[in-house]
Amino acid sequence: MSFWNGIIGGHSMPNNQTVGGKFSLWFGKRQALRHRPNIELAADVKISPEARIHPRGGMIRLGKGCSVAPGAVVQGNVSMGENCSVQMNSMLIGYGTRENPGGRIEMGNHVRIAPNVQMIGGNHVIARTDVPISGQGLVHKPIIIEDDVWIAGRVVITCGVRIGTGSVIAAGAVVTKDVPAWSIVGGVPAKVLRKRKPDEEMKNENERTF
Numbered sequence: 001m002s003f004w005n006g007i008i009g010g011h012s013m014p015n016n017q018t019v020g021g022k023f024s025l026w027f028g029k030r031q032a033l034r035h036r037p038n039i040e041l042a043a044d045v046k047i048s049p050e051a052r053i054h055p056r057g058g059m060i061r062l063g064k065g066c067s068v069a070p071g072a073v074v075q076g077n078v079s080m081g082e083n084c085s086v087q088m089n090s091m092l093i094g095y096g097t098r099e100n101p102g103g104r105i106e107m108g109n110h111v112r113i114a115p116n117v118q119m120i121g122g123n124h125v126i127a128r129t130d131v132p133i134s135g136q137g138l139v140h141k142p143i144i145i146e147d148d149v150w151i152a153g154r155v156v157i158t159c160g161v162r163i164g165t166g167s168v169i170a171a172g173a174v175v176t177k178d179v180p181a182w183s184i185v186g187g188v189p190a191k192v193l194r195k196r197k198p199d200e201e202m203k204n205e206n207e208r209t210f
Helices: 003-007 019-035 199-209
Strands: 039-041 052-054 060-062 073-076 078-080 091-094 105-107 118-120 122-124 138-140 143-145 183-186 191-195
Touching: 003 019, 019 039, 019 052, 060 073, 073 078, 078 091, 091 105
Parallel strands: 039 060, 052 073, 060 078, 073 091, 078 105, 091 118, 105 143
Antiparallel strands: 122 138, 183 191
């Protein structure tokens, strides 16, 4: 059992319910803020000391109520809205710089990311066969997660994908294409299994928007 696991009483998500929990939150946030000005954290953000947070030349922004669990990796260009959570051992890596965040990971509000999810805003170039893959570089494309999305355990989301509002990504799915709003998707590669809202209801919502 790690030192921090003992301090927080075995909780899988950072919390301030005990003196040990409050101390761990203070320490985790203090570690992350060493990377200023390339990191911006809302006052109530909860970060485990055992999370790996680093902007790597990009920019990390975490809004109000966000939580990052032990073992989670949040690196590069990553932006979270309000009330988002990243659970244990998930990996979010956004590519690019502050000025050119082409491979960014951008989340809206109320996004839930379960354990062991992988999102990486870049992919290997494999066009040539006379050059090793390791020497062909990476292509950077953003991953956009809209509001109120639940991403279940062991999901992989590839670069260039947008997940629509209100969607649910089933456990173990590999998402390689955009997901329409209010969809439940699953499988390898992921496909729409059903909609959470009838098409007519979504049409009426869209009409009210304009």
